[in-house]
Amino acid sequence: MTGEPGSAGRQRVAPLPLGQVRIDDDFWSPRIRRLREQTLPVQYARLVETGRLDALRLTWRPGDEPVPHVFWDSDVAKWIEAASYSLATVPDPELESRVDGAIELLAGAQQPDGYLNTYFTVVQPGRRFTDLRDAHELYCAGHLIEAGVAHHEATGKRSLLDVACRYADLLDREFGRGPGQRRGYDGHEEIELALMKLYRATGAERYLRLAAYFVDERGQEPYYFDLEAEERGTPGYFGDHFADREADPRRYREYLQAHLPVRKQTEVVGHAVRAMYLYSAMADLVLDNGDESLLDTCRTLWRHLTTRRMYVTGGIGSTADIEGFSTDFDLPNETAYAETCAAIGLVFWAHRMVHAERDRRYADVLERALYNAVLAGVSLDGTRFFYDNPLASAGAVQRREWFGVACCPPNLARLLASLGRYVYSAGPGEAVVHLFVAGGARFEVGGVPVELEQQTRYPWDGRVRLSVRAERPVPLTLSVRVPGWSRRTRLTVAGEEHDPVGQGGYVSVRRTWRDGDELVLDLDLSPRRTYAHPAVAADAGRVALERGPLVHCLEQVDNGDRLSALALPAGAPLHTASTGPDGALSLLAEGMRDGADDWQDILYRNDPPSRQPARLVAVPYCTWANREPGEMLVWVRETGLP
């Protein structure tokens, strides 16, 4: 890190609201259109089919099937949130009426005191707030609040926001360190960042204070979840699932980041999605509460995550058994869990961090996760999803339409529908470009309406043309991220060469911009060979191929089977060709294949395999598993190193 570039930036700029951002991009627009036309309707149909919406009518009686699940309310809320983001950019009366219908059901399910949770209203009445560790109660509350804020921002309607506020007010009465209050916090973090959004949307400081309470109460001794379990006298909702929980309390406190007070935490541990949502809320408290000590904690955790426990795709959480982190450098490829939601959570956290201190380290990781681990989570046609995202497959891995635990599909939908939030930030006298997405942003400078137009064919082409449109000249600092991976970057401002180097990896050009003035950034999209730290056993002797923000992978459909038999010589040039799925650029190289012809009925022998020339074709990882099923491999063997 270079100096403290962020401390000024922290207060200065904020993400632009969705309504001020236009996306008209060859790479993203079709994906967002498919989201609108395919993903949102399909997901709505699933909410109906699976009984998630009907459950809100509270007519379930013991013996009925299906039994409402503790997660169900959150799936409805995430869908409303995603649909709201979509409505913020493209009006759609049918979608809006579905949203209103779902909100009506939620409002109808709200209890007179503000409480809103299907499971604890009809399946376990009278047990509310007795199983915070397992039962996802505050997690569901958080998603309800996020949906309420998104819906209000998109439509101006208060229908769901008011429901959310009433519930949040109940939580504010219920939880805290005052007399008669519960000193609890959620097993699955989410409520914290949601309350921060509600604070921003309403200005009501009690929500900020409640979020700060939840963050800081976490991990204090005596451990709340131990007291809660003792009082409850039952093993909890996941009691059967985690057979060894009693035997290994430390591991299961780490599982939900409650092993230590958060300010004493130095390692990213446990369930990866939970961790990301917690760290996002911590960064929110840095941004909105000026909490510098939490910033130090966030920096330490960020460094640990990104230098020890992150896949090259930006996927995180390598082990399925806790859906989370294992040990440093343990990044197996074929068994990688790398849950889609965890990569989405990393985008959330990184987005907050780059506003806490403007450093491209955060935005580079955001972009890495977004273009790779996140985007691979949805099929090109927008109808099928990955829950876990391995970096190698023997052929059996395919996307599915839905999951019993259906967190990932609506989470993907809400991220893609709100992509505009991640492209630009703005503040007094400054606009910042974080991502390269064609379209534009509208904002004001000293009362003058300005449009910043972005033209680019990124990620296929490295040229990014930013044009200022304004009725009269405006003094403006235009800051642009220069990604860390771009080795030979060129920059011109109004036709003149400009040094492409800036503090924290953002070039800032302060000048008076006239209508039509351009900043042109030429990023170096030469294909790159990428190596992992020698402690990553799974990647030893192997190389990953990258181009711009995209990690590439080999698929059987292009390379034949037995991908493990392929190797790439160290010096072989990498070329590009427009042969990938959906028009994606592939990387091509002349490699080698271990021949199997002379191994008839031989499993082991003393002569090494003979090597034959083989053309290697690597497509963007985000496009894999969209053609015929087959093997996939990110990390390719490299041969002939000096």
Added chain:
Amino acid sequence: MTGEPGSAGRQRVAPLPLGQVRIDDDFWSPRIRRLREQTLPVQYARLVETGRLDALRLTWRPGDEPVPHVFWDSDVAKWIEAASYSLATVPDPELESRVDGAIELLAGAQQPDGYLNTYFTVVQPGRRFTDLRDAHELYCAGHLIEAGVAHHEATGKRSLLDVACRYADLLDREFGRGPGQRRGYDGHEEIELALMKLYRATGAERYLRLAAYFVDERGQEPYYFDLEAEERGTPGYFGDHFADREADPRRYREYLQAHLPVRKQTEVVGHAVRAMYLYSAMADLVLDNGDESLLDTCRTLWRHLTTRRMYVTGGIGSTADIEGFSTDFDLPNETAYAETCAAIGLVFWAHRMVHAERDRRYADVLERALYNAVLAGVSLDGTRFFYDNPLASAGAVQRREWFGVACCPPNLARLLASLGRYVYSAGPGEAVVHLFVAGGARFEVGGVPVELEQQTRYPWDGRVRLSVRAERPVPLTLSVRVPGWSRRTRLTVAGEEHDPVGQGGYVSVRRTWRDGDELVLDLDLSPRRTYAHPAVAADAGRVALERGPLVHCLEQVDNGDRLSALALPAGAPLHTASTGPDGALSLLAEGMRDGADDWQDILYRNDPPSRQPARLVAVPYCTWANREPGEMLVWVRETGLP
């Protein structure tokens, strides 16, 4: 395969009884002594401590802890079998009295009609033979019979043999295709090979016929286990364990090799130990019943196993989820299951196959499994055991003293205690040497007592000196296996050079031997680099180091941590040194290590790791995990291939 070398051999030779074999060998004798002095007493103590012996008193009542487990009787039987083998070679009154005590308990537990099973006598009375698929009832019967035969051969006593016969007679009445008989067979094969042993020990053909019935009834439609489950109306003993059994009937029929009639089976599938015990019985039926069609089936299954699904260590069954086989060439190293018992089962099957047709393919695999996958299963001090035998470890894998399901420790004990059975075979006018173990064998040739003395320091030295001791000259064919891995073998007979090539890889020297005549075999123990078929993804770009019958591996204690960062250049010479555990020879080579010093806080970068020279030390796999805990690796990366 070359011609049909076995068809004559099939009838000609048989393994020599233990009492006629002497082992006085630097490599094996200390192991067998530790078995006698450590393993057998320790295992007896476990039988007592865990209640397995006491359970035979049949005093268990509902509510008592522990509840006798369905496997328990087999643990007692396997221990008696192992102890009997030990008594056959080394008298030990204390051990014999413990054996007699255990037999007394077994005899006391036998019901008036011959039935003998603790679980179904006290825990589930009245339910005998209703859950053959899951409850290991005939499996326990099989081990009881094997113990009875071994005890009789070792001591001449009939105490346990008579118990076994009474039980086998009950089974003969109960099972079969006759009126009123059950057309069942065991879920875990074992009874079949046990009945073949009982047939050989008693000459009673009903046992042979019952074994043949069990083998051939397996996999016939309608599937017996489906009928049995329907009749029983409960999910079976492992109903909870296999949640997806109803959903995937084919997989769970394959699990116990009951998906097809055995003569139609062409692929080794399912639970590896079960498969080996079944195939062993099939080979027994070839040997004793002249069943040529079963020999064809065995050959097909053997080829499939050894060319698609066997680790270089001779370990088999790569996946833990069914303790068995997955798919062709799926041989992951770190997660290898490779159960000790499965490798032992492979030794059993290979031993029968080499008597069905004399071909070193079988004995080479027998030796590979014995010296590597089997022997690694027990610590050098004889007190701790591996259940599964991975070929790579990140450091957490260590042997344990005992297991809840304790099949492996007594199985190892009975194999090591009966090692002599695997060294020699003899028949009219011929003696065969399969394994190189110093000591000797006694047999008669035309009424003349002959001793064949074997002197060798194998596997550390390749010279094997076989001397004939006889009162007068004897016409004898002396056949010796020349292992397939020995590239430059020399052979002299009575001082004269002899061509070291023979049918099926066994050199046969027919001559009149005088007292003191010697056959000297010089095997080529040059260290070998071994490569796996290019379809084995886990071993791509990697090499295993072997010397003689021993597969070697790298351990952290010799090589430092991060073994995956090490690589062996293709041309690097391999040297030997006496630095291994327990005096074992190590292999040494000058290799390379990917340096981590210049990766501070970097997880991915575009410059490849720098390489530093590093001495690689590889110890025999069978000696690993006997010093300090740490990483282990069999397949090392190879660099610099042309």
